[in-house]
Every structure is written in structure tokens, then in C-alpha cells.
Amino acid sequence: MTGKAYVIGTCDTKGPELRYACDLLEAAGITPVLVDIGIRSDGTGVDITAMEVAGHHPWGIDAVFVDDRGQAVTAMAQALQRFLPAQPDLGGVLGMGGSGGTAMIAPALQELDVGIPKVLVSTVASGNVAPYVGPADIAMMPSVTDVAGLNRISRRVLGNAAHALAGMLASPVPVATDDKPAIGLTMFGVTTACVGQVTERLEAQYDCLVFHAVGTGGQSMEKLVDSRMLAGVLDITTTEVCDLLMGGVFSAGEGRLDAIARTGVPYVGSCGALDMVNFGAPETVPEHYRGRTFYEHNPQVTLMRTTPEENARMGHWIGEKLNRCPGKMRFLLPEGGVSAIDAPGQPFHDPEADAALFQALEHTVVESDDRRVIRLPYNVNDRAFAEALIEHFHEIANVE
Template sequence: MKTVYVVGTCDTKGSELRYLRDCIRDAGCRVVLVDASVSDLQTKIDDVDVHPAEVARFHPNLPKYEELRDRGKAVAAMSEALVGFIRSRHEVDGIIGAGGSGGTALISPAMRALPIGTPKVLVSTVASGNVAPYVGPTDISMMYSVTDVSGLNRISRVVLANAGHSIAGMVLNKVGLACDDRPAIGLTMFGVTTPCVQAVTRALDKSFDCLVFHATGTGGQSFEKLADSGLLAGGIDVTTTEICDYLVGGVFPCTSDRFGAFARTALPYVGSCGALDMVNFGARETVPGKFRDRQLHVHNPQVTLMRTTPDECNSIGEWIGERLNLCAGPVRFLIPELGVSAIDAPGQPFYDPEADAALFSALERTVRRTDKRRITRVSLHINDPLFAELLVANFQEVVRDC
């Protein structure tokens, strides 16, 4: 039978979690009820399959009992332990949890630790707000609880039953990720690099399942999450723009771990400078005051772009180069000398040869060239069809050599 893990704090959400368990069991799944309570790790509640002390054993350095009296510290510690516990289990066909803000913060990291494609449902009181900190780059389905997760009533029974039946349906009718015989590769794209990425995917479509990620911060994290999960055969990282937002302060930043998946996995990597000419903000009026006098371009009513300066481009190039140096697998990085985005071209608002030159020089100066790691300038614009052909040729080369 397929196994669903029901996770939460049974000291405060016991009736709700048992109700979820019963709904899922009645739908035809085996259920493991995991109690991640933080009030007393030694408490053993009847009819719970995994008790808090068993979960806590997976913490690398569990704080002392006195420290765990602080609820915030206790939630953080149990959350870290729960990640280790879930990773240790080999029969997790799906996972579901329910909780308030504390329970959501406790449970969601364990869900994010599971591979893409493993069904994940989280019933939460905070699901109608900003869920990015909980979902991250993964496929967690969050359901708003409507009423507080505090006992069973005519509303909570319906919401929880819908959640339980949904996870059962996902598990019992799961579509395998490997339903395509072609190996999967990841590509990063922005509106201003779309022609390039579309040309690459057309050229590779017969041989590869091309997964395109929107470079909005979370998109790049999802790209690398799949690489870490062993679901990609390589990456064509055309659009590295999230680094601009990370270093300068935009709204679509990557994390400090950008390129980390390729350093860890040694997967074939081909990259470029896509949209490194811009930092992203929301509507024009939301641009921080310190940037109001900078060169701005209203991309649409909700997105305002800011041109990166030569100094910023220098820092961006060095940052990328240092991380490419950590990649042990084959690396090819192509520099499009005639422009890095649709609006970085003669007559376009972000055309700035001086800033581009600073970026390109920093990249070439920082990247340590080896037989496996190469960086190449080409006298083409990033959206020139010939540039796409070069990306394809380089990717075919690194894949062939692996």
C-alpha cells in the first residue's frame, strides 16, 4: 500500500491530525502519524506511530531542555530534527500536515527536503498570505484552513477532509516524473532572453525534455533543486539575472547557494550573462528612494527595471566567476559581447557598453580556466540565433564528454 505521513503537533492539534489520518486511511492508503510536539519531548500519546523523542533523535545537536522552554527555539530545533527524520524514511509516498504559524514553520522544511513530485499538502492558517517562505522552490500545495486549526467544527471538518482526500488522490494516482524517455535539462529564461531560450529548446527538443524556469528568484532555486534531486542531466543557464537582485537589492534575488547544485553534482553546465543588465523592482512607486535617480525602465505596470552600473557589473562578474570555479563538472560560459538582453542593444534603454565591458572583464579575470572550465567571448547579441546555436553546440559537447 502507498504510505502517507501525517505530521504535526499532537499536543495541540491531535484531533485534527487523527481526523486527517482517518480520512486518508479510509481512502485506501497506509498512514504513519508523526507527532512533532515541542511541549514535552518525552510525552507519548496513544495511537501515534512516531513520538517526539524519536523525531528529536535526528537533530545533530539538540539544545538542552532548559533552552527548549523557549517555544521559538523549540520549534526551530524540532523542525531541523524533522528534516533529518523524513530524509531517513524510504517509504514516504506523500506527506500532509496541519498547523498555525508555528506548525507551518515546523513542518514545511521537511516537506521541502523531499524530492519534487512527492505529493505534499499543508493545511495552514497562514496559507492566504505570503507563502514563499514555506513553499520555497518546491511543489508544496498549501490550503487555507479558513478557521483556526483548533478543534473540529463544521468548517474544519470539510477543509481537512478535502485536504486528506487530495493527498490520497495524489498518492494513489501519481504520475511518474520519468514518463518521458528523453533526459531532462533545465534552462533559465526572462522575457528579455526569450528568443534565445526558445531557439535553444527548439534545437534540443528531439533529444531532451527541456524544462524552462522563469528567473524570478524562486525559479532559479527550483532549477537547482531539480539538479540536486538528480532529475536533470545538465543545465543551460542562459539567464543569471537573479544575481543582480541578490547583490544590489532587487525583488527577484537568488540565494548565496546559486550554482551550488552544479558544484555538488558536477552536472554539465553551460551558462551566459542573460539580463545581467538589470535589477528588478515592483511598480515605479515601490523603487527604494536610494535608487530613484538611477536609470529606470518601466517594463510593465508591476515591474520596474534598473540598469546595473559598471561597478555593480564588476561585482556581479566576480561573484559568478568565483562560483563557477567551484564547479567540478564540465563548464562552458559564453559572453555575448553585443548585449545581454533585449533592451541592451543600440537604441534600447539599457544599452551601456561601459557597464557590459566591466562585467565581461570581471568574468574573464575571475574564472580559472581549465580543460573542463572554459569562458568564451563571442561577437553576438544574446538573442541572435547564432548565439543560441553556440549554446546548443557547447551543451552537446559537455554532455557527450560526461
């Protein structure tokens, strides 16, 4: 067992609940550290006071302890983001709270490395948790009742959360003995054939981490890039850009590709699934898109074919991002189609739209010996295209 269990919440409103979890952790043989983030707490009976946490805010404690509650909550969240990763004895975290507490705790948990145990009991855990989980491995547990007093329900829920964290700390995952470097690959259902061929060829040399390009997938991959945990990236499926620019449901945000630029990690990218914007069931498609070309992937996912104008916009957006990348990079353009359903006879086959995408990329990217855009006469899922991806990755990663 390594590290202590940091138990975090607002002790001015949830003191008994937090101490209950600490008692259970201690009974399980885990050393708890009670961290108070209560804006109105007096610091009694805690291991780390709210004042100590607030001291980590870039502007000091005066930025946190203000009369405006919303401003204070935001500032405390920022302070906790800086405080938590700096603790050398941190083994795992148990947070609990309502909407305010969750908003303060979750951003700090996102700052921690993947693999550090993170459990967050929250009143908002049964809704859309994407803003709270983000690209991290946070286990959110619905509190069922409000986190407001100990009762027959809250004792069970908080107890289960405490015991879950205790189990994670008491039985750590064995460290992998495989010393192969890790690389990130992005995949969608319509690019699975390509990614499968690439991983099959590279898995003897690399630990291949495949990320589902549904927004959090791209974010998670780039978090690992920023953490220097990936030796290279094969970003075959950049479809999250479609949803960012056209309002789909799988956007990875404006920060997509920024980690590549920040780190200079060896990067081979492509246009996988840039032919589609993702929506939910058909009735969820925005009214202004009525009359477009759609494909029902399943009852819960409706795909919309991108137009030449939209593709040109995406090509320019991606190209501008690639221009900021200082490392070695290649971006491959599959002239035979960017997805399994963008091929002759398939519902999204549209050579004019693809051409607009490729031309925008070529016109935007400033090429050099290290930064190249390469056209290939294949569909993204053709074996020859997978071979080209591998060849170019070996070239820039200096692998024989």
C-alpha cells in the same frame, strides 16, 4: 498506489484535527501515519512520537526538548528534516499548523524529492509563502480559521486537504516512458527568444526543463541538480544574481550556482538579463535608487538598469562561483547585449556597463581546458548565439 500518507502536526495542540484527517484518509483507502512533533506531547495515540522524531536531531533529543520554545521549535524542525526523507514507506505528506507548526514542517517538505505529494494547511498560507515553499512543489492551503478545533469551516478545509492527498496517492502520475536525459534551462521574458531556439534544437535529444529565473526558479533547478535529476544545465539567464546583490525581488539567494559546484554537472552559462534589477510597482523602488534608468515591464514589475560598477561586482561574484565548479563548463558573453532591451536603440543598451561585466568575468575566472569564458559578437537572443550555446553544450556533454 505506493506509500503511506504521513500526517504531521503538534498533537499536544492539534490532536483532534490531525486525527480527523487520518480518519478521512483511511476511509478513502489510504494508510495514514500520524507523526507528532509537539514539544509538550505525551506520545499518546500516535504512530510516531515526537520523541522518535527528535531522536533524528544531530545532537539528540536533549537539543529539542528545552525550556526555550523558539529554540525547541527550531530544533524540532531540524530533526524533522532528517527524519522525513529517511522513511522508506512515505508516499505523501499532509502537514497542518499555525506559524510555529508551519515553520517546523515546511523545511522537511522542502527536503523531499519533487513529485512526492506535499500538502500543507497553514494559517500563514495567504501571505508570502516563498520562505515555506522554497524550491519545492508544496501545495499550501490557507486554513481560513485557525487550526484550533473542529468546526464547520475547519472540517471542510481539512477534509479537502485530506481528500486532495488521497487523490494524489490513489491516482499516481504514470511514469514517463521517454528515456531522454533531462537538462535545465533558465529563462526570463527578455531571453525567451534565445531559450526557445535552444530548446527547439535540443528537445529531440533531451527532456528540456525551463525554469523562470524569479528566485524560486533558480532554486528549483539547483534542487534537481543536487538530486542528480539533470544531466546538464544551460544557465542562460543568471539575472537572479542582480537581485541578490542589489536588493531586488527575484533573488535566488547566496546559494545560486552552489549545486553546480557540488555536483560537477556539465554547465553552459551566460549573462542573460544581468542588465536589470527587479522591483515591484514604481513606488516600491528603494529611495536610494531614485534617478536611475528604469523600464516598466508591467504595472507590477519595474526594471532598473545596472551600472558598470554593479556589473563588475556581479562579474566577480559569478566568476568566484564558477572557479569552484570541478566539472566541464563554458560561460558565453554576448557582446551585442545581454537581453532583448539591451541592444542598440533599446532602453537598457549600455555597452560600457556590459563591458565592465565581461571584463570582471574574464579577470576573475581561472580558465583551463574544462573551464572557459568565451566572447561572442551577438545579442543573447540572436540565432547565432543560441547555436553557440548548443555547440558548446554538445562539446562538454560528449554528445555528437
